Amino acid sequence: MAKEKILIIEDEKDIVKMLDYNLKKEGFKALSANNGEDGLDIARKENPDLILLDLMLPEMDGLEVCKAVKNDTKTAHIPIIILTAKAQEADKIVGLELGADDYMTKPFSPRELIARIKAVLRRLKEKDKLPEALKIGDVTIDFSKIMVAIKDKPIELTSKEFELLKILIKAKGRVLSRDYLLDTIWGFDQALEIQTRTVDVHITTLRKKLKNESKRIVTVKNYGYRFELDSDEN
Numbered sequence: 518m519a520k521e522k523i524l525i526i527e528d529e530k531d532i533v534k535m536l537d538y539n540l541k542k543e544g545f546k547a548l549s550a551n552n553g554e555d556g557l558d559i560a561r562k563e564n565p566d567l568i569l570l571d572l573m574l575p576e577m578d579g580l581e582v583c584k585a586v587k588n589d590t591k592t593a594h595i596p597i598i599i600l601t602a603k604a605q606e607a608d609k610i611v612g613l614e615l616g617a618d619d620y621m622t623k624p625f626s627p628r629e630l631i632a633r634i635k636a637v638l639r640r641l642k643e644k645d646k647l648p649e650a651l652k653i654g655d656v657t658i659d660f661s662k663i664m665v666a667i668k669d670k671p672i673e674l675t676s677k678e679f680e681l682l683k684i685l686i687k688a689k690g691r692v693l694s695r696d697y698l699l700d701t702i703w704g705f706d707q708a709l710e711i712q713t714r715t716v717d718v719h720i721t722t723l724r725k726k727l728k729n730e731s732k733r734i735v736t737v738k739n740y741g742y743r744f745e746l747d748s749d750e751n
């Protein structure tokens with residue numbers, strides 16, 4: 518399992534340094550941007566597990582960044598913790614209304630922030646938890662037994678194919694980029710060496726095995742894949 522990635526969007530270098538140090542110490546992978554535009558760019562490309570967002574940023578301010586993250590289907594699912602100064606109490610409320618998950622008022626203790634990050638990630642995991650088994654059209658997926666069947670006939674998937682199917686289903690119709698799939702299934706460190714074609718190759722074999730239900734795996738050109746659920750399963 519790849520390390521959880523936290524994106525820091527903050528223009529104060531000392532705070533970035535402090536956050537970077539503390540996140541890494543806790544086993545997270547830390548990314549950072551010192552302005553909103555770059556932050557959004559990294560969020561789209563890297564699909565972080567959480568964003569720490571300073572509200573007082575040059576040019577594009579934190580609230581605009583928050584809005585942009587939540588309005589983009591590629592990033593809308595990423596939780597945000599807002600970092601504010603005392604004087605910005607009102608903005609903090611707006612931020613929460615715009616979809617941020619939590620906030621911290623500066624100055625804060627790294628320990629408390631880490632605890633908040635873990636709490637937000639934990640809440641999200643609870644929410645995303647899959648049932649033990651799921652039936653989508655003709656496909657039955659038993660997550661606890663790691664079994665897939667079509668019309669009750671078990672099919673054989675490799676562990677990577679199973680992970681791929683699981684992650685696509687978990688995304689509930691959202692598009693997942695090739696890079697994200699590589700990173701999550703094959704691990705970040707290996708991702709540099711494995712070409713993104715690996716994902717396509719596995720998608721092809723997975724589709725073959727899913728037979729009539731293969732069309733549920735939709736290709737999003739030059740980006741990635743999504744799994745089509747029936748409308749009542751969304």
Ligand code: CA
Pocket residue numbers: 527528529571572573574
């Ligand atoms: Ca700032």
